[in-house]
Amino acid sequence: MTTMFWIWMAAAIAFLILELISPALFFICFVAGSVAAGVYSYFSPQEYYWQMGIFIVVTLVLLPLMRKIAKRITKPEPRKSNVDALLGKVGLVTRAIDPDLGGQVLVEDETWRATADKAINEKEKVRIVKITGTKVHVEHISEGKE
Numbered sequence: 145m146t147t148m149f150w151i152w153m154a155a156a157i158a159f160l161i162l163e164l165i166s167p168a169l170f171f172i173c174f175v176a177g178s179v180a181a182g183v184y185s186y187f188s189p190q191e192y193y194w195q196m197g198i199f200i201v202v203t204l205v206l207l208p209l210m211r212k213i214a215k216r217i218t219k220p221e222p223r224k225s226n227v228d229a230l231l232g233k234v235g236l237v238t239r240a241i242d243p244d245l246g247g248q249v250l251v252e253d254e255t256w257r258a259t260a261d262k263a264i265n266e267k268e269k270v271r272i273v274k275i276t277g278t279k280v281h282v283e284h285i286s287e288g289k290e
Contacts, residue, residue, distance in 0.1 A: 146185060148185040149182050149185045149189070152178050152182030152195070152199075153179075155174075155182075156175050156182065159178060160175050163175060168214065170207075170210070172206075173203045173206035176202055177199040177203035177206070180199065181195045181196070181199040181202075230252070230275060231272055231274075231275065232273075234272075235249040235250055235251035235272060235280075236250045236267065237264050237266050237267060237268045237270055238250045240265050241258050241260045241282070243259070243260060243261060243262060243263060246258060246259045246279065247260075249272075249280060251280070256279070257278060257280070258270070258280050258282050259279055260281065264282070268285075269284075269285045270283060270284055270285060271283055
């Protein structure tokens, strides 16, 4: 095997490592170009200009295609907004919560009417588990479970 073949394979491995570090599917095009040029260099070791040309052409052809594939396979996680962002937040009970009558909870500087399955005393920490209309349903947070 020729030296140029191993140089192209080393370049492919270097680009592969860069691809693994960055999640953009950008360097994978360079990996494919390096492998294609390496395969060509195996059969024609002295034709350096052709090897570079194959590397450039394969890389440039794959770049726009990878962009489309990357958009298709990566979907941003929808951001929670409004009251959905409150789910899982910790609040402080400002008026004792009775399972039948309810109570009040302070969450992120806002006071909410609250319900719970069990009675919770004032100044206890709670976690919001559900929101129904203008009421939050909470559960008591045990010490050390926060």
